[in-house]
Amino acid sequence: MRRRKKTGDATGLDGIVTFFSSHHALHAEEVLKKTGLRTALVPGPREISPNCGVALRFQWEEKKRVESLFAENRIQYERVIFLPVA
Amino acid sequence: MRGRYFDNAATSWPKPSAVQREMGRYLRRIGGNPGRSGHFRSVEAGKTILRTRTAIAEFFGACDPERMVFTKNATEALNTVIKGILKAGDHAVCTSMEHNSVMRPLSELREKGVSFDVVEANAAGIIDPAALLCALRPDTKLIVVTHASNVTGAINDIEKVVRGARERGVCVLVDAAQSAGVVPIDVEKTGIDFLAFSGHKGLLGPQGTGALYIGNGLLLSPLITGGTGSLSDREIQPEFFPDRYESGTPNTVGIAGLYRGVCHIRDLGLDKVLEHDGRLLEILLNELSTEKRVKCYGPLKRGKQTGVLSLNIEGLSPSEVGGILDAEYGIQSRIGLHCAPRAHRTIGTFPDGTVRLSWGVFTKERDALFTARAIRRICHRGE
Incomplete structure (x- = not known):
């Protein structure tokens, strides 16, 4: 059987963005990847958000850049928080 | 033969063979429910939809892909706008070349206190934009105009209609069922408020696919409400795009195929x-x-x-x-x-x-x- 891919490698990505809609999360991933930022889609942590099933991890030190990229591309998001990978 | x-x-x-291959590939390799979970198959299904959404948005000059919402056909897209915007006491204007996908929802709304006027086209099926604009009243909320007639193929001057409607503050719904993938359309440049089209005609996608573009700053009541995979702790429909208009599991396999259809037309x-x-x-x-x-x-x-x-x-x-x-x-x-x-x-x-x-x-x-x-x-x- 073909090995199933993991959603993404989140090692060292200590920031997390949650979204209202998975469309926004996937669009955001595409935008961040295009600019060369390290990012990974992960299952949305329920304790943080009851919204869509996916969240996006990124490096916390890139927070400002991530936020401005979202503004530039008119991507709606719910929250950006510091949450090191357990 | x-x-x-x-x-x-x-x-x-x-349909292009790439459409058939893409649909097969989606069913064999992906097959999850988009936007419902964080697992591989759901995320890949979501990406499949995002890819088509982005390609269609680009094709029609829409800057914001999320404002391009998927429907099952042009009829559903037209119904969403007509029933989502017109309330009792409102007036609408349409043309005599409209398909029943416009005439029937308008007639249905007449029972609920909506009135409308039909502007005659000429014998070739061409609409005079000036005549259409003449029919506007102070209470007119919406103009519905077919971009190209499904009977004669006549292409209408949408730019003129939209320009005139903008000056009067009236929204325009363009029925592009026959023109999408045939006649160039740029929603942002033209200033089209609502564009309804099917994916299975000029765009060469499979049946069961269609889309609606909703212009900036416009919010409609959704035609259908239900599960969206978002705001799941609440029992009211979300207001954000595209979820507001995409309740229930979408036709992901069809949307996967539609991507290849749009690519085919775009490249041609x-x-x-x-x-x-x-x-x-x-x-x-x-x-x-x-x-x-x-x-x-x-x-x-x-x-x-x-x-x-x-x-x-x-x-x-x-x-x-x-x-x-x-x-x-x-x-x-x-x-x-x-x-x-x-x-x-x-x-x-x-x-x-x-x-x-x-x-x-x-x-x-x-x-x-x-x-x-x-x-x-x-x-x-x-x-």
């Missing part, structure tokens, strides 16, 4: 599509011009219409002609009223309708020639 397909205005056939170029449609129209018109018994309807000029030709043979009903074309020549046309009775009144072919020939990017010149000659032969039967 499978014959010659001349019913592309109903749905295009064949709309100038080529229009040129091809025009060339086939001229072949048909040239062959039929000497036939006194054949009457053609529409602008009958290349560049002025999509790949559609409505005609009748004097002394024969459309169903007789359509029956002979199918049974004796293997030509699949569409006969009758084409779900647009008012349009047939306008061109003077109600209640019998016409024989409608409609071609597409895969129709060959020799198919057009063969079909024209078949019609000529039908004219001379029994001589």
Whole structure:
């Protein structure tokens, strides 16, 4: 059987963005990847958000850049928080 | 022999092989429910939809892909706007060339206190934008206008309609079922408020796909409410795009295929599509011009219409002609009223309708020639 891919490698990505809609999360991933930022889609942590099933991890030190990229591309998001990978 | 397909205005056939491959690939390799979970299959399904959404948004000049929402067809998209914007006491204006996918929802709303006026097109099915704008009243909320008629193929001047409507603060809903993938459309440049279209006609996607573009700053009541995979702790419909208008599991396999259809048309170029449609129209018109018994309807000029030709043979009903074309020549046309009775009144072919020939990017010149000659032969039967 073909090995199933993991959603993404989140090692060292200590920031997390949650979204209202998975469309926004996937669009955001595409935008961040295009600019060369390290990012990974992960299952949305329920304790943080009851919204869509996916969240996006990124490096916390890139927070400002991530936020401005979202503004530039008119991507709606719910929250950006510091949450090191357990 | 499978014959010659001349019913592309109903749905295009064949589809590019890439469309079929993409749908197979989606079913074999992905198959999850998009936007519902964080696992591989759900995320990949979501990405499949995002890819199509982005490609369609780019194709129609929409900056914000999330404002391009998927529907099951153009009818659902048209219903979403008409029923989502018009409330009791509101007035709407449409044209006599509208399909029943516009006329029926408007008529239904009349029962609920919405009024509307129908502006007559000319005998070729072309609408005068000035006449349309003249029908506006202070309480007019919406103009519904077909971009290209499904009966005559006549292409309307949408830019003029939108410009005039903007000055008067009225929203415009463009029915692009026949023009999407044939005539260039740029929603942002033109300032179109709502664009409704199907994915299975000019865009070469599978049936069960359609979309609605909702302009910036516009919010409608959704036609259908339900699960979206978002705001799951609440029992009210979300307000954000695209979830507000996409309740329930979407036709992900169809949307996967639609991506390849849009790519095919984009790579081919709309100038080529229009040129091809025009060339086939001229072949048909040239062959039929000497036939006194054949009457053609529409602008009958290349560049002025999509790949559609409505005609009748004097002394024969459309169903007789359509029956002979199918049974004796293997030509699949569409006969009758084409779900647009008012349009047939306008061109003077109600209640019998016409024989409608409609071609597409895969129709060959020799198919057009063969079909024209078949019609000529039908004219001379029994001589």
